[in-house]
Amino acid sequence: MKKGTLRPSLKLSLPPSDEVAFSKFLTESGTFMDGDLLVNRDGVRIVSQSQVETPPLIQPSDNQISLADFDAIKVIGKGNGGIVRLVQHKWTGQFFALKVIQMNIEESARKQIAQELKINQSSQCPYVVVCYQSFYDNGAISIILEYMDGGSLADFLKKVKNIPESYLSAICYQVLKGLSYLHHEMHIIHRDLKPSNLLVNHRGEVKITDFGVSAILQGTAGQANTFVGTYNYMSPERICGSKYGSRSDIWSLGLVLLECATGHFPYSPPQQGEGWTNVYELMETIVDQPPPCAPNNQFSPEFCSFISACLKKEPKDRQTANDLMMHPFIKMFKGVDIDLASYFTNAGSPLATF
Numbered sequence: 001m002k003k004g005t006l007r008p009s010l011k012l013s014l015p016p017s018d019e020v021a022f023s024k025f026l027t028e029s030g031t032f033m034d035g036d037l038l039v040n041r042d043g044v045r046i047v048s049q050s051q052v053e054t055p056p057l058i059q060p061s062d063n064q065i066s067l068a069d070f071d072a073i074k075v076i077g078k079g080n081g082g083i084v085r086l087v088q089h090k091w092t093g094q095f096f097a098l099k100v101i102q103m104n105i106e107e108s109a110r111k112q113i114a115q116e117l118k119i120n121q122s123s124q125c126p127y128v129v130v131c132y133q134s135f136y137d138n139g140a141i142s143i144i145l146e147y148m149d150g151g152s153l154a155d156f157l158k159k160v161k162n163i164p165e166s167y168l169s170a171i172c173y174q175v176l177k178g179l180s181y182l183h184h185e186m187h188i189i190h191r192d193l194k195p196s197n198l199l200v201n202h203r204g205e206v207k208i209t210d211f212g213v214s215a216i217l218q219g220t221a222g223q224a225n226t227f228v229g230t231y232n233y234m235s236p237e238r239i240c241g242s243k244y245g246s247r248s249d250i251w252s253l254g255l256v257l258l259e260c261a262t263g264h265f266p267y268s269p270p271q272q273g274e275g276w277t278n279v280y281e282l283m284e285t286i287v288d289q290p291p292p293c294a295p296n297n298q299f300s301p302e303f304c305s306f307i308s309a310c311l312k313k314e315p316k317d318r319q320t321a322n323d324l325m326m327h328p329f330i331k332m333f334k335g336v337d338i339d340l341a342s343y344f345t346n347a348g349s350p351l352a353t354f
Helices: 016-023 107-122 153-160 165-185 213-217 247-262 279-288 301-310 340-347
Strands: 032-034 037-040 043-046 070-079 082-089 095-102 131-137 140-146 198-200 206-208
Touching: 070 095, 153 198, 153 247, 153 340, 165 206, 165 247, 165 301, 165 340, 247 301
Parallel strands: none
Antiparallel strands: 032 037, 037 043, 070 082, 082 095, 095 140, 131 140, 198 206
16 A cells, blocks of 8 residues: 555444434534544544554645545634534545635636636635635536635634734735736736635735636636725725736735734724715715825824825825835834744634634
């Protein structure tokens, strides 16, 4: 037997009376393990506990996994794009996130989504959430994604309220690396950058997720003048229906960072405490009013300058992701040991325990 392989599955056959008795030992997901014996509805596998026989971890390039290989643990996210569950691979014990998206949409959109899924699985960047495999079944797309145990930046903000500049600089640098990869190597516009689409883990890593597929689902086609994405973080040119490019993501990044720094969404409604009457009122404000800025009496000149570089009304005036990585706000903390791993962990992850 080759190193790292599993022994062939055996078929389990029990008398009817014994099947009833045996069924009570199965977990809800249909998997039972005792020592090196692993049993599920697909049969029996002998999984040795020795290092030689331990099954190798699943890699992004593996294409032999199927939905039947995973046990559902719990729901960890819900949104317009679908539902996300924490799942565990039956044979390796690895945890993944399974996103399920209902696809009651037209043929042109389905083709575009298929193209985006192909791009997702070809992405090889440590600052973008890994997409391992995608499946289409019974009117829904299921996507096996890397599990980020710290949840999203939106979850994290509920714990800490706001993020100090030093940590924000380290977070921003990782997001910029991810955006640089998407914009300049993959030629992808994210179109839906927001705190809930930036995921963190206990290692201090920050990764971009949910690019392409969810944005297309909210529109009718994948062209660069379609009205898709989350309105709150949408750039002025997109709200106006103009053509847009990768610098529309830079506007969104500026709003995200300003929200993380201040603890509240940068655009305040006319009536404080009342909230926005409707989305059109917010959209008019984004288009017609001056862009928000970081209060210079609360933040460093470098941070204020960075936010200003992102939140330019004219796209051509915004810096690119590559330009922003050289900004003084990013460079001012380069010599400082910023422990994002401890920062994320000490704040208490909402998803890490299950």
